[in-house]
Amino acid sequence: MRSGIFMNKQALIYVAGHRGMVGSAIVRKLRAQGFQNIITRTSAELDLRNQTAVAGFFAAEKPEYVILAAAKVGGIQANNIYRADFLYDNLTIQNNVIHAAWQNKVSKLMFLGSSCIYPKLAPQPLKEEYLLSGFLEPTNEPYAIAKIAGIKLCDAYRSQYGCNFISVMPTNLYGPKDNYDLNNSHVLPALLRKFHHAKEHGEKAVEIWGSGTPMREFLHVDDLADACYFLFENYNEAGLVNIGTGKDISIKDLALLIKKIVNYSGELKWDSSKPDGTPRKLMDVGKLHGLGWKHRIELEQGIQQVYQSTFLQAVAPGVQKSMD
Numbered sequence: 001m002r003s004g005i006f007m008n009k010q011a012l013i014y015v016a017g018h019r020g021m022v023g024s025a026i027v028r029k030l031r032a033q034g035f036q037n038i039i040t041r042t043s044a045e046l047d048l049r050n051q052t053a054v055a056g057f058f059a060a061e062k063p064e065y066v067i068l069a070a071a072k073v074g075g076i077q078a079n080n081i082y083r084a085d086f087l088y089d090n091l092t093i094q095n096n097v098i099h100a101a102w103q104n105k106v107s108k109l110m111f112l113g114s115s116c117i118y119p120k121l122a123p124q125p126l127k128e129e130y131l132l133s134g135f136l137e138p139t140n141e142p143y144a145i146a147k148i149a150g151i152k153l154c155d156a157y158r159s160q161y162g163c164n165f166i167s168v169m170p171t172n173l174y175g176p177k178d179n180y181d182l183n184n185s186h187v188l189p190a191l192l193r194k195f196h197h198a199k200e201h202g203e204k205a206v207e208i209w210g211s212g213t214p215m216r217e218f219l220h221v222d223d224l225a226d227a228c229y230f231l232f233e234n235y236n237e238a239g240l241v242n243i244g245t246g247k248d249i250s251i252k253d254l255a256l257l258i259k260k261i262v263n264y265s266g267e268l269k270w271d272s273s274k275p276d277g278t279p280r281k282l283m284d285v286g287k288l289h290g291l292g293w294k295h296r297i298e299l300e301q302g303i304q305q306v307y308q309s310t311f312l313q314a315v316a317p318g319v320q321k322s323m324d
Contacts, residue, residue: 014039014063016048016097017070021177021221022112022170026067029225039063048093058100066101066109067228068094068150072143074185076209076277079140090146094153098165102157109165110232111154113147113240115217115281116140117169125284128169128240137278155238164236168228171244171283174302175221176310188218188303191255192311195262205267206259209274212252217244217282220297220306230293244283245295251276261304 013030017023018040030038039061046057048070072089079086094111101109118126119134131151136144147169154165178189185193191208198206227243235241249257255268288294297305 009034010037011035011065012037012039012061012063013065013067014061015067015069016041016093017068019177020069020071020073021173021175021179022224023067023069024177025175025221025225026069026228029222029229033229048096049089051092051096051099054096054100055103058104058106062104064107065232066097066106067232068097068109068111070097071112074179076139076275079143080138080275083142086140087142087146090143091149094146094150098150098153098157101165102161102163107164108232108236109154109163110228111150111165111167112228113150113167113169114143115169115171115242115244115283116144116278117147117151118281120278124280125246125282126242127284128242128287131240139275139277151240158238166231166235166237167240168231169240169242169283170224170227171217171219171242171281173219173221173224175306177221178306178310180311187216187251188254188258191258192262192303192307195255195258195264196307196311198266199262199264203266205269206255206264207269207271208251208255209271210251210276211272212250212255212268212270214251214276214278215248215280215282216251216254217246217248218254218299218302219244219295220302223295223297226296227288227293231288231291234291241288241291242283242285243288244285245299246283246285246289247299248280248282249299257300258303261300261307 015023015027018027047053070093072086118130120137122130122134151167154167157163157165174188179185180189180193182190194206224243
């Protein structure tokens, strides 16, 4: 394992998906470390599903390093409804970028996936070797299959062509630029929006999907960016690395925590007719800790920071207006 790959601050680094929550956090981290030659393209400027366009972009720009954070993402409902879109779009995006990276002799590529790649009933916590050891959670199977294919594609290019392509699998994320759309968001931002709206409108109860019993792990996206930077410098092997905190919380306790942070005084109502998803999804982060990285932002601190600095200042005014 070699380190210091980013010692050259003038290296051309392409961050795919730079306007999303993950990509924007990685760009912030790179800039904070002194990197100025960061290449970005919006989806309007470069459709990553277009193989010809992606090939032309790589041939013209010749990035030395690539961080592939672009993906079609969403919560349980979006994953379950738009199954073809989630499978096709994600497969196409990652196939085009990874193939073009090989064609243009990119020095190193990082592929970002998700903890949903693991089997629904895999032993907890989830170790990297549990990949493909059982059936996936049906509601997000298309997205998970695409991400598993991305891991295997990186390993295949490494095996066949000697490419230094690595894969990292973050746990559930939250932070700046999160998605607060109730139809397409994940549980933490959805709860923030629900509780804030209920507080502002004097509602006596907040309805929450499921039973509240599933356990989930959450990582602040700034911690993810820090871990990605660390791994880009220090990890050069096949397979994948879990990125998380190694701690989880029930959805019920998460709701109570957000209720406290938002200062909402009403009741919780659980809609058990709605799906819970995977019963538990805790990452084993022993491999990451062994490499020398641990998270810094604890959950209550992180949610408080997001609510005050991101949600209230940027999202809440628009949310209130749209829901009135």
